[in-house]
Amino acid sequence: MSNLTAPARAQASLDATLDPIRVKYALPALAAAVVKEGKLVAVGAVGVRVAGTNMAVTVDDRFHLGSDTKAMTATLAAMMVEEGKLRWNSTIGEVLGADLPNLKPKFAAITLKELLSHTSGIPSDNDEIGKLYFSADAYDHPLPQWRLHMIQAWGSKHDPSFPASGKFHYANLGYITAGAMIEKAAGEPWERLMYERIYEPLGLKTAGLGAQATFGLYDAPVGHRIDDKGKLTPFPWGEPADLPSSLGPAGLAHMSIKDFATWAGWNASEGKRGQELIKPETLKLLHTPVVEMEIKDPKPGTPKSGAYALGWGVSKFAWTDKPILTHNGSNGLNFASIEVDVDHDLAIVVTSNIAGPNVDKASLEVMKTLYETYVK
Template sequence: MRHASLYLAVPVLLALLSASAVAARDALDATLEPLRAEHRLPALAAAVVKDGVIVAAGAVGERALGSGVPVTVDDRFHIGSDTKAMTATLAAMQVEEGLLRWDSTVGETIGAAFPGMAPELAAVSLEQLLSHSSGIPSDTAEMLNLYFSVDAFNHGPSARRLRAIDAWKTNVPMKPEGSPFQYSNFGYLIAGAMIEAASGQPWERLIRERLFDPLGLTTAGLGATVTPGRLDAAAAHVRGADGSVALRVWGIAADIPPMLGPAGTAHMSVLDFARWGGWNAGMGRRGPALLKPATLAILHAVHTRTPPRPDAPPGTPGTGGYGLGWGIVPFPWSDRPLLAHNGSNGMNLAKILVDTERDLAVVVLTNIGGKAAEDGASAVQQALYERYR
């Protein structure tokens, strides 16, 4: 009987310890709600991780505007281009395993599948793709037509990536004068295809098995956040020019095409997003050992300089340097540049800030895009960094 009582007591004790840990975490709702209301955001969530521990978190607002269904810290939010750092991490794994090199070129990795490829495109390296310094431009009308091609239902994401590359292969990358930096989703699409060719696995499988699962990101997934027929996550919204807000809850209109996965289709809760930030803030030393710290440092280092972009669209860097999937950004309220990135599919906005010297990360999420979202999320990011650094 004593043994049975002991076994029964263990889960009860664990539950009490878990509840105590949650209670010890600072609640951020009182900080978030005024900013959510001021900037008219459907929902707003944030978390802070210090020394590998989530020390503060909160979520306010509604899953869908007017629904009356509140968001929680466990709700899935879309993180957009913050997926790029994850794709760069997958590439780094291939480099450590000898399947790719940073100077592996498009031509030597996947060029055989694309006869007639422009030599200049074939000469682009993996490092250039991941640092937006390849000469491949930001989304052009031709690229957008490829992303939203009418054959979307005839091919899976990997095949559509290859078809897009084949259609674009005769274009010559052009580097602008001054900085070679051009924020290029298409470059990350090509990098994803190179990772798939080297590994023999689809990018969608790799990111789950090599990154989401080992890090314990149980809410992480790809594509639109909300399960069709349910309202079980933070749904996407679009604000019109007249200030009206439209809901994008299910279906293909709720996210960018799946072929752009390597550039930005991941989603997860604010707590899991903080865990990803904390792993980077600790340089991977706490585990899991996905990469050697020296390799992670390569991802975090400046590879190209970002020219000032005062009107940079929400989700894209406006200044600083760029590593491999990470911006290295100066902020007026920080004593040094910090790792940072924004992500947006136009219907959501995600911000991540990482200070490796302080082992600190701040993440902010909202389920609407646009300037108001950028302004509100930036205010939260600054306030929490100044409070917890």
């Protein structure tokens, strides 16, 4: 399938590899990049920004990363820990209790590490949590205040769904809560911290938050929804184009495939190359498994199997000889996937402007092809 035979070739085009896969799975657009030993060795982007048009995507176009944002939130948390502003065992009650009276005691006892490893007992998104996300009242509050409101609304009524026993339960509300703890410790909104502490130091010039296209312009691959008959509907701007902004710490980053690869490559070096956002030993801790996962029906954005670290899944694929770092992300309209093999200092990222089972299959096919080509 791939005509790539020389991994050392500088920035080989992946277009010829990607386009047959894009067509096979009927995707509007598909992009991928490979970083080996800190160098961008291959990159490509094929398809269109909007289905039914001839607006071709480019390797500099912004794609939505969904839950792949979680590793960035975990990195911000690690910065707060290194600076002595938080501890891994800091509890919700310790950090936010003064702002959030009447939290259930067991909820208040949840730690930062439990939130970041999805072992807090906070459930996955359900109808009650969804009503908090999509409440019209959110527009009456700044984002940090609304995040506190959501935590108060849930935590004053609900204990964790299980005691601290090492169980895995994927929880976006848990990452929103961790984001609020980070905001309290730093004295700045999570959104500013993303720019100041991750995007700018790593030189991620295309990186932003929320829907990837500028309002009123088709200057990025816009998200699409597919109906039962296979019809694609683009959602370019405004509220329908992304999840509510309060979910930022759980999954609202966007950036080009090249910048996504830069982030992945920085992780592949375990912090020993380039900008030192956190100490190498701290980054290694973020990459270290905390809990075993067993996901029967994984949703987009949820790691498939294996273990979960802090913002990262740790899974073995059929084409890897051991578990590697991985995560998927989706806001229901877009898709992003990342693989990081620290032993081979190799990172692969894949993005598309549609969600669903077809893009998941396409991503795995791309990952397998590129991993087998470039791991040598």
